[in-house]
Amino acid sequence: MISTTLKRYYDPTFTVSQDYKASMPDLQNGPASLIEGANVPIQQVGISNFKLPLKYPRPDGEIITLETSVDGYVGLDMDKKGINMSRIMRTFYKYKDEVFHPDKLEEILQAYKDDLHSNSGYLRLSFNYPILKESLRSDLEGYQYYNVSYEATLDDEGNFKKFVHMDFEYSSACPCSYELSEHAKESRGIDAIPHSQRSVANLTVELEDELFVEDMVQLCRDALMTETQVMVKREDEQAFAEMNAAFQKFVEDAARLLYDELDDDDRIQDFVIRCVHMESLHSHDAVSRICKGVPNGLR
């Protein structure tokens, strides 16, 4: 038997010729006989959480560059072993210097379908978006960051859907605890403090028309009022206490207040909202989930 001793050596000068590339195995484009398991279509295959800096537009025209985590997938038909995985990133990188608003994803998803010979595509861009927030009564301001994702799908009939996900943090003062506290004071002269807690509304909005992150934040602020604060001096803290008294809310109230704001906005086609009050009274959360309720809509 000829013993071929393999060299263990990395040749920094080796270059890949077209002939050499053609001689390399290309398993993902191999025959269906290479498929392991059921020879059935796969709805989403690709790369999750590749990161790059992307540009986003603000309403005033300013462009902001933010670290973005990208999930990019395509559908794979039966009889196909695999996708050309690197094209998920290579195709996306063709757009890396462009300005990203949700509509841009349709272009990229069409490029996914073309470059990866697929019938459908999915993208999700996740980033933390800063907005300068003024204090309630002092003349201070500071950055509030919002956890945002743009999500889009392009199906085999060319139907494009675009969604924006955003988390909005607020304070919820419990109206029942407030009444019980007042009752203790009035009926027994005993002081009492109602419970309140940091809360978060997870919004998913299907867009009809352009909606900036700033617009979604304003809708939430108008609905809930008691957003968490950034820069706080004593006059701001007192203002916040007054605001919590004026806008007490059960987790049911929070969901309905947000419904009221979003349902009226023509830029929004559909939505589902999950409110979570991380109760300071309990070691568990009070949760409500509400949707616009359009036929075949988000649930």
Ligand SMILES: Nc1nc2c(ncn2[C@@H]2O[C@H](COP(=O)(O)OP(=O)(O)OP(=O)(O)O)[C@@H](O)[C@H]2O)c(=O)[nH]1
């Ligand atoms: N489809 C698939 N590819 C994988 C996976 N894990 C690693 N890869 C590798 O992803 C690498 C890049 O694949 P391709 O994008 O097809 O690379 P390529 O064939 O040089 O690219 P093209 O010249 O565009 O065809 C290949 O070496 C694959 O073996 C996987 O789970 N699925």
